[in-house]
Structure formats: structure tokens, C-alpha cells
Amino acid sequence: MTDPAPAASVALPVVIVDDHSIFRSGLRADLDDGIQVLGEAATVDEAIELVIALQPRVVLLDVHLPGGRGGGGAEVIREAAPHAAHTLFLALSVSDAADDVVSVIRAGARGYITKSASGAEVSDAARRVSEGDAVFSPKLAGFVLDAFGAVAGEVAERVDELDRLSAREQEVMRLIARGYTYKEVAGTLFISTKTVETHVSAVLRKLQLSSRHELTAWALERKLL
CATH class of the missing domain: 3.40.50.2300 (Response regulator)
Structure with missing residues (x-):
């Protein structure tokens, strides 16, 4: 055979x-x-x-x-x-x-x-x-190591910042950063407008930001939207 x-x-x-x-x-x-x-x-x-x-x-x-x-x-x-x-x-x-x-x-x-x-x-x-x-x-090895190191550092920083927020705060943060009003966020997440305000205040405090405009810029810079 x-x-x-x-x-x-x-x-x-x-x-x-x-x-x-x-x-x-x-x-x-x-x-x-x-x-x-x-x-x-x-x-x-x-x-x-x-x-x-x-x-x-x-x-x-x-x-x-x-x-x-x-x-x-x-x-x-x-x-x-x-x-x-x-x-x-x-x-x-x-x-x-x-x-x-x-x-x-x-x-x-x-x-x-x-x-x-x-x-x-x-x-x-x-x-x-x-x-x-x-x-x-081979001659590009140094650039490659530097680039991967920079990317790894950016990812680690992003994860660390998000870890400061609860799961609900992250949901609110993304919607507010996309331009949703407090009322629209409340309707989307089935929570009260007052609760949205509380979450937004907590997000701004934890991220050391002063306004929703700064929050939008922060989220865009980290490609979270």
C-alpha cells in the first residue's frame, strides 16, 4: 500500500x-x-x-x-x-x-x-x-521597544483611571461625554435625573475634572467613546 x-x-x-x-x-x-x-x-x-x-x-x-x-x-x-x-x-x-x-x-x-x-x-x-x-x-528595534512601552503605559494609565469609577459611573460618564442631557441619561439607564447628577459629580471629582466639556475631551483623548 x-x-x-x-x-x-x-x-x-x-x-x-x-x-x-x-x-x-x-x-x-x-x-x-x-x-x-x-x-x-x-x-x-x-x-x-x-x-x-x-x-x-x-x-x-x-x-x-x-x-x-x-x-x-x-x-x-x-x-x-x-x-x-x-x-x-x-x-x-x-x-x-x-x-x-x-x-x-x-x-x-x-x-x-x-x-x-x-x-x-x-x-x-x-x-x-x-x-x-x-x-x-533589526535597525528599528529601538523604536519598536519605545513605541510598545509608550502604548503599554497609556493603556495602564487608562485602566487605572477607569478603575476609580464604578460600573454605573462609567456608563453615565460615556453618555454625558457623548453629549446626552441629564434627562436623556436618566431615561437610557432607567434612573432619576437626581441620581444622574450625583453620578456626574462623583465622576468629575474622581477624575479631577471641572465640567462636562472637560469630561468629553478626557474621554475622546483616551478613545473611550
Whole structure:
């Protein structure tokens, strides 16, 4: 009895996002046979639409892109990721500037390599990102550590501040910060207006804020709305 033939490996589905068509075509040609390019995009708007439509496993994403609101690759991640739950983003850029690295990491990129990488290196990086690794060019290690440290610090501060509020106070805080009136909050949460006033006073005191306008700014800054 002969052994069964080994199952063929499944190609990794990716999307290439870069505003230079020559680079896109060159990268597509250099990627190894285990990478399947589902599509290409040249602008922020095209990329967001394509990623949501095709749901690739990995997006090979340039940092500087035209279109959208001027946020480049970071904007693509922020807008597309909520609608593509299984998609991961690997930044691929000519830039090794700290600001560029930090911006896409904070947006949610799982890796950042420079365009000096070979097709084999990009293929390997995409595969590693798809398996859950974080992949970065060696010379960017310092920026990466700084960025992750900053993000971790921000998250820890946010959790600490929210821990000062009870569950009900957090509910009231979010509604007030969104512009609800006391009466609307009371109706939404099925409590009295007087109780809402009491909760708002407690929230402002615990967060050391002086008005609902400051509360809205505080919540927006921490992306709680």
C-alpha cells in the first residue's frame, strides 16, 4: 500500500498597498510561491475598501499613501481593521524614521520592515506575521521597544483611571461625554435625573475634572467613546 501524497500547502492570501505601481508589480513578482496576492491598492481609500472586501490574512502596507484624511498607512489600519477581524498588517516602507514606525505600531501594525528587504525576506515576514509573530527590521528595534512601552503605559494609565469609577459611573460618564442631557441619561439607564447628577459629580471629582466639556475631551483623548 502506497503512502498518501502530502497535502498541498495553502497559499497565504495578501494584499499589496503602495502608491507606486512599479514597486507593486516588482514585489508581486518577487514574492515566493507560497504567497497569493489577492489584489493591490494605491491610495488610503482604495486600500480600506479592498481590505474590507477581500479580507486578506496579511496586508503589505506602505506608510505614506495619498488619499483619505492624510493619515497614510496608519489610517488604513484604523479604518479597515474593525471590519477585517482576521487581517494583520505588515508595514513595508522606504522610511525608517521613528515617527513613521511609532504611528503604524500604535495603529495596530504587527510588523515594520524597510523596502530594502528582498522578496524572500518579505515573504518570510508576511508568513511570520500571519502566524502571530511581530516582525521588525533589526535597525528599528529601538523604536519598536519605545513605541510598545509608550502604548503599554497609556493603556495602564487608562485602566487605572477607569478603575476609580464604578460600573454605573462609567456608563453615565460615556453618555454625558457623548453629549446626552441629564434627562436623556436618566431615561437610557432607567434612573432619576437626581441620581444622574450625583453620578456626574462623583465622576468629575474622581477624575479631577471641572465640567462636562472637560469630561468629553478626557474621554475622546483616551478613545473611550
